[in-house]
Amino acid sequence: MRILITGGDGFCGWPTALYLSRRGHDIAVLDSGIRREWDRELGSDSLVPIASLDERTETWKTYAGGSFVAYHVDMRDYDGLARTVGEFGPDAIVHFAEQRSAPYSMIDRDHAVFTQTNNVVGTLNLLYVMKEIAPDCHLIKLGTMGEYGTPNIDIEEGYITISYKGRVDTLPYPKQPPSMYHLSKVHDSHNIMFACRTWRLRATDLNQGVVYGVQTEETRLDPRLANRMDYDQVFGTALNRFCVQAAASHPLTVYGAGGQTRGFINIQDTVRCIEIAALHPAEPGEFRVFNQFTEEFSVHDLAARVQAVAATMDIRAELRHVPNPRVESEQHYYHAAHTRLLELGLTPHLLRDATIREIIEMAQEHQTRIRLHTIMPTVTWA
């Protein structure tokens, strides 16, 4: 297949591009490079040094299973996006190219407005490009499990069948997103659903859980192919951040009581889920939603697990409950369906102690690069 990966220079996009390329697909990566600018803005940096997109691309070409090309384009630039799609002619477009940090979106008004306009306009542009020049192309869009919030009933995959006052309908699952970022994803979902219904486009919305792990078989082939690793308060996510904290002898920072339960997924499964979605496209007019995670953990339990693995490595990791910078429930019901990707063939990598150990070891290897002052939360929802 010919697959365009937008945001292909990022944490999920880059390993996905390499995985699909090695599996023989023709790959184009599109990226504006803005993720690297946010690091400069925030004074943060990937723990693992990463090569430029052009150097990565050149390095990869010797391993690629099909053609492999990179486009430096911003999704907000409709003409650039249309040119890229027209030139490459993808069968599927995997759309990662969004601002993906909840804390970044909550820094202030400017960052909230930027996040929503960047994400919504980028996706609108893509929908119009597809409508105009690639109506049969399959859109694979990265959403987030966070769109659902924490309802007191089971979370289903995108839709829920409601029996109400003697009548029945299957409707979009109600969303209660907990940040300006998560809101932008809900806006996207509504826009894409409309485009499928109205223009008969085909789309799969992947509501992904929190991704952990860093490298994949492909990114390990050469240091210039290494994937980025975020551990700062803005872009770092729960498990990876705890591992870096352990390696740095920094307390593991659990926000509030830590009862917040979320879905998690290994990055090795992320890349496989994308291929599964691509190989089994949605039908014309179909807006399909898969919940893309493999296990549920509470934040406290994850931290305790990292603490236990660290102990076997002679690291005494302290578990510290810090005031929750977010407005969210710290004890709540959580039960979310995630069967559709399994039905299509996903065999999950469940979280093993060896995985945690490996992430801690990677952090130890790059210990001198850890910027301790970027770890503690300063961005609050207040």
Place this chain on the structure above:
Amino acid sequence: MRILITGGDGFCGWPTALYLSRRGHDIAVLDSGIRREWDRELGSDSLVPIASLDERTETWKTYAGGSFVAYHVDMRDYDGLARTVGEFGPDAIVHFAEQRSAPYSMIDRDHAVFTQTNNVVGTLNLLYVMKEIAPDCHLIKLGTMGEYGTPNIDIEEGYITISYKGRVDTLPYPKQPPSMYHLSKVHDSHNIMFACRTWRLRATDLNQGVVYGVQTEETRLDPRLANRMDYDQVFGTALNRFCVQAAASHPLTVYGAGGQTRGFINIQDTVRCIEIAALHPAEPGEFRVFNQFTEEFSVHDLAARVQAVAATMDIRAELRHVPNPRVESEQHYYHAAHTRLLELGLTPHLLRDATIREIIEMAQEHQTRIRLHTIMPTVTWA
């Protein structure tokens, strides 16, 4: 009360400003004037000649019950908006200032992106202004019944209590908006709900039906106070457009089969609903939704009713089913709750033949201004 009305130069905003002013409230109107620019862009114009905002404001001052002032500010200009709110110090902000036409949003990509960014960013700016300098102010936001789409179960007011797999929760009502414009309102609703939950702001979302009628007691006081009247394919809405078509001996254009059923409201009730919401504010942290309409009609039945009234005026109005430019169901279940405003004291003006006759007469009075070429639908959803 001190009430700021954004979009106060528009079809709903202007009569609301006058009504509330006459009832003794201190009123500030904020408007960028952009609605009048869209007329120039589209080659359309209000059937009823309207004075400039400054002339309207000057004229009104002799009738005003409290202070009355106009600000020329665009909601996308955060600093201008913050200055206005800071200077005026409102108890309530009635937010009409959005691009409100579904066809306008569907003209092309530029108009879709404009509609969503204009509406979403304007509302985000307002939420941040309230958070920063007016946290106790009550936001009264104009939404639309169109947000709900046409589900096969009863439509409730903003929320629905769902019993599911042995558990129960009250969740935001699922939305299926039918245009880029309606989508922008759904995005707003999610953003406002988040702001109420997270920042303890107070808001009422008024999901308004299709508004008919033109003048109110106040706008009739002086020709310089007259309200605008839209009948073109882009900004004209069902009943008003049919009345102008009858007056112009133009066929009444029913889109498709005409079975599309919607909620309708007389503009005299719109202005009263706004005051009712203002006098009974939401609680801090509350995001409250009222469905603001009084009757349901199918488009075909409305056209037939206009045809019948026209016949009593010796006008032979032809009813013409034109290909539906929109992608929507033309036969569907529709039953929507609208009790909350009634409970707070609204006594509806239900649609009478006399009202239809009055609108037709107004159209006859300005018959020479009717631009026939702006009536037939050319903007399609395809």
